[in-house]
Amino acid sequence: MPLGLQDLLCSEDLESLEHGQSGVGSGFDSDSGSIRNLTNFSFPDDAQEVLARFIETESDNSTRSDYQSRLRSYSFDSFARAYSVSWILKALAHHHFLPVTAYLAVNYMDRFFALHQILEEKDWAMQLLAVTCLSLAMKMEETLIPSLVDLQADCSEFVFEPKTIRRLELLVLASLDWRLRFVTPFSFIEYFAYKADPSGKYARYLVSRAAKIILSALHDINILDHRASSLAAAAIICASDEIQDLAFTNPDTAVAWCSGLTQDKIGSSYQLMKHLAINNNVERKQPVILSQQRVMPGVRFEFASLSSLPTTRKRKREERDTMVT
Template identity: 40%
Template sequence: MSISCSDCFSDLLCVEDSNIIFGEDSLDCSSDLDSQSPDVEESIAGLIEDERDFVENIHSTTQNLDASTRAEYVAWIIKVQKYYGFQPLTAYLSVNYFDRFLHSHRLPKMNGWPLQLLSVACLSLAAKMEELLVPSLLDLQVEGAKFIFEPRNIQRMELLVLRVLDWRLRSISPFNYLNFFANKIDPTGTYTMFLTSRANEIILSNIQEASFLDYRPSCIAAATILCAANDLPNFSFITAQHAESWCGGLHIDKINGCYGLMRQTVISNRPRKQPTVIPHLRVMNRASISSDSSSSSSSSSSSSSFSYKRRKLNNGLWMDDDKGSSD
């Protein structure tokens, strides 16, 4: 269903000068932090410092949005991310913009098409930030989108999101820490790929849970790598106490809380297998089998011989041969 919302939001049109938006002054909107200082420890310390802008109470102040409603639209974002093969960071940034927008701005209706329009706009902005190839705005509305919006309306919503977020699209994410924390556990690099790949899966499976909004990206990354490491026998001894020492700014109680919540989500998302029904078999020893075989064969032969001792009379009655007829 196509919706024209040109008159629905009076503040969708931004008042910024086009020279400011598209001028020569480039905005710091990149979330790619690979070009940081060669000193990795210093780079991580800088990321921790940048987390000072983290909104501590965003979970309780997202305009009273119902958790199940939020999960519904986040799930749609993840479906589109998988459909087009976007990076996990693209999905994470989309949800990040979605939550930050609702923390600072109230929509006319906190359900239905306004949230769908917001989801599309946030996903579009994140894809433009991180992906080399971005589908058209119409093609982006797949995977069961409830409403189909005209491109011009999505663009206007994008401008509103940019204005509400103060054009700050660069956001620290748990993905920025994964390689660093994985190398802390396994300096040889043998299991680094497994740890980071498994951590990516765990992060994506958890961003639907609003409870994780209470934790900083570095804490989520530490708990995620800890969760992935505990799946390997070689690193099952790694605890939150070890993780706290990986860099400054990590706290054991926060890591434990995030880790516990994460394990609950991982367990609840595991597919449940139907129990295998094994037919009841009677187990007998060889002696009883021999005995039963001989007894059954003798009983079979006796019943066989007994059957031959009977004959059917012409009148339809049965009579044993050994008794004979008195007539």
């Protein structure tokens, strides 16, 4: 079954927030993306200054400019990315990871995939890359870390041995120059929710809904053209569109939320998210597995300029609960 947005996060009911529960919710810590209390919207005096510096550096971990063109022109690359993003979001829902963990994992995958191309059309190789990137991301953000075997439980068509994942982790880390901490939309989302609704009445809903919107946009390669701050602002605006009291919120007013924001960039991100929201009303088709061939130990997979020898085995239907040791 396709993974719906309602499965990615615990849902927030707008009506319940308006009747006794508003203003006492949970949002994302502006630095790490972790959940924290939003009561009274307490922010440091220099919060806007810090976020302005984030905006100045937010492009440091973007992908190469030709990556998007490659995705648009080469069907397997586009499929491989969609397959990997879907796996990461499925694992996010299964393990109840923070939304920022999924965002980081997709960023690591995009940055690695921008530098290295799979030489053969093997969907299991992209799943291995997705598992590896999520493994790195969860170590950055999560407090409860599942084992590498448990990470793949009930989420994977293929199961990879921990030593195989760790080997690819080193390749990914080297390719990313060990730069795993960077600015994401979740660095801004809580503060922007406060700017959109200083009363805090709809705080919990805005943050939760905006997070869902951002995660849904990860499937679309056009998100790579947009900055983290603009995505965060656009997501808060989209969430505000659903609340009559905040209907005045738009890209023009959002520019004042923080120094460095521009109406054009926010507007572009907003249009992308509105377009995706319309398309998401139609049930999303899950990427189809390219090949049903059994992957046996010793099969060689290659990225352009990088080679590895994974030890894998195909999960059997009748052995779905069997763990790889």
